[in-house]
Amino acid sequence: MINLTFPDGAERSFAEGTTGFDIAKGISPSLAKRTVAMALDGVTTDLADPIERDARIEFVTRDDPRALELIRHDCAHVLAEAVQELFPGTQVTIGPVIENGFYYDFARNEPFTPEDLPKIEAKMREIIARDKPFTKDIWSRDKAKEVFREKGEAYKVELVDAIPEGQSLKIYHQGDWFDLCRGPHMTSTGKIGNAFKLMKVAGAYWRGDSNNAMLTRIYGTAWRNQEDLDHYLHQLEEAEKRDHRRLGREMDLFHFQEEGPGVVFWHPKGWSLFQSLIAYMRRRLAADYAEVNAPQVLDKSLWETSGHWGWYKENMFKVQSAGDETEDERVFALKPMNCPGHVQIFKHGLKSYRDLPMRLAEFGAVHRYEPSGALHGLMRVRGFTQDDAHIFCTEEQMAEECLKINDLILSTYADFGFEEIVVKLSTRPEKRVGSDEVWDHAEAVMSRVLEEIAARSGGRIKTDILPGEGAFYGPKFEYTLRDAIGREWQCGTTQVDFNLPERFGAFYVDADGTKKPPVMIHRAICGSMERFTGILIEHFAGHFPLWLAPSQVVVATITSDADAYAEDVVATLKAAGLRAEKDLRNEKITYKVREHSLAKVPVLLVVGRKEAAERTVSIRRLGSPNQTSMTLDEALADLLREARPPDLSR
RNA sequence: GCCGGUUUAGCUCAGCUGGUAGAGCACCUGAUUUGUAAUCAGGGGGUCGGGGGUUCGAAUCCCUCAACCGGCACCA
Secondary structure (H helix, E strand, C coil): CEEEECCCCCEEEECCCCEHHHHHHHHCHHHHHHEEEEEECCEEECCCCECCCCEEEEEEECCCCCHHHHHHHHHHHHHHHHHHHHCCCCEECCCCEECCEEEEEEECCCCCCCCHHHHHHHHHHHHHHHCCEEEEEEECHHHHHHHHHHHCCHHHHHHHHHCCCCCCEEEEEECCEEEECCCCCCCEHHHHCCCEEEEEEEEEEHHHCCCCCEEEEEEEEECCCHHHHHHHHHHHHHHHHCCHHHHHHHCCCEECCCCCCCCCEECHHHHHHHHHHHHHHHHHHCCCCEECCCCCEEEHHHHHHHCHHHHCHHHCCEECCCCCCCCCCCCEEECCCCHHHHHHHHHCCCCEHHHCCEEEEEEEEEECCCCHHHCECCCECCEEEEEEEEEEECHHHHHHHHHHHHHHHHHHHHHCCCCCEEEEEECCCCCCCCCHHHHHHHHHHHHHHHHHHHHHCCCCCEEEEECCCCECCECEEEEEEECCCCCEEEEEEEEEECCHHHHCCCCEECCCCCEECCEEEEEEEEEEHHHHHHHHHHHHCCCCCCCCCCCCEEEEECCHHHHHHHHHHHHHHHHCCCCEEEECCCCCHHHHHHHHHHCCCCEEEEECHHHHHHCEEEEEECCCCCEEEEEHHHHHHHHHHHCCCHHHCC
């Protein structure tokens, strides 16, 4: 006998091997009908599984949040069956549940096209309507391999081989179709319902390895009901509206063109935004850092010394004279990183331990030859500006410096409204330089710092460890922030480096007169300023806070009678340091309101005969249909207060 | 880099099975002097992504290159 505890606390005994379905039916036939799976001690399993031990039991109905994952997983199976029914000879591989849906990877000589999706979707609905029960078999390894080999499913054979000895091979059937799968599944295909949609086809490498064959992946989304599906699709539309590439065009911030793949043409408004960010960062650095500027183009030999020519060459732009090359055959490279340049600055002249920590910052423009398929608007470019800094310090100062950087990073993010931050510690990778003792020490220090970071935040900052993800020269912290619509972006980074200073023979003279290589800490807060600008565009959906808005105020006239006054207002605002423009065009005020609202200008000052006579303005703020009237002086004071950057308002 | 898709006016897009381009918005001109999300009328604008080919004839079919989009891989 086994004892099962029910959600209400009741405990009952059953014969060993009783299935979840039997128990549900025993309670009520309607419960059995509604139940799609069960959870034993919190682990979701097939309802038809015999229960062999004491456990807490819960019945998972289709409305249960836990059913969603099952719906998606079942949907993936149905997708695979539909594809094999419509396209015989297609091999199945894997089909997991992902955020918001699922996918399935297929191997087929001719890849699927978007036009195939409606057909496949229709077939899926047909299979769901058949409502065949999901049933499970346990097969021996040999049988599984034999059956799949006979079916021509080479990838499944490979998957069977990869499953560790002693682990059972579960085969799930739905009608005549079956698949190797770890499960669990619902009771029948009919439970999936109709709230799903195939979204896109894409290429994907077998097992995520670019050396392997390219498979065709079909992505789908699935939900418990039509409302949830509609809501999700609506969310996608909303996300598209705030896409920085779209807003960049609509708000006239920047553009790209064919001749410059991955490099940005910043327009006046976009550059204003970019410069507001730089100005902000500069103010934040003023207290502790010295700003420098290292050359764009440096001899190959320097990159050989730094090691970049060895392990980063594929990503570097080589530069040579375009004229008479016999005159100067030297090979140069456009800098992909600022660190070697900063080491040269550190090296110049003798440094004492008294000079440490030495913090060199640069808004360094770097160029990296990113793979063509990786380029994506401002988010992934080939030429960008890092808010970079390198801190040269002693080993003893390392922890303190990391914490200082942490404070700077977190307060910066907070100023932009990013409060949900995860700090991840990446530890030693397989391929690395330096002795294990050095790594042991560095990782120990970093772990302590990570704990301190979590403690200081009072638990607000989440931390994580990524084993093996560190840079080859040292462990690193990665700062991930979450934007207004829940997406995560890795921006800041702090990396300790025991390697580069030595490669360049950089040292400082210690108190005892000996020469020692400094520890170098690489650190960025925004990371790429271009990318960070892109993140802000999407985070704010173009509705920037006043201090960042490229065009803060537009003064619009109602009739030409107010022109002179409007000019006066704009001059006053500009003199006070606001970014103000005038709109004296011979258009109706409704037209102007609409236009500037679409351009996402935060503040619109409307002036007519009345305002001109009284020296007032009518203020209309973006997103609000209301207006308030006040004197120009009052409005100016309000706007100035509001336009003050957060670091200057503290 | 790999797989698939896309590329027509400044923007969004139409253009069927080949007969050498069209809409809306934007722009320009004129009229209108207007009170908080589109005033009316007229006009200009495209070597249909580049190159090559098939054809009497190509935006349309084929090849090729490029950029972009969606994924994958990459992301020091």
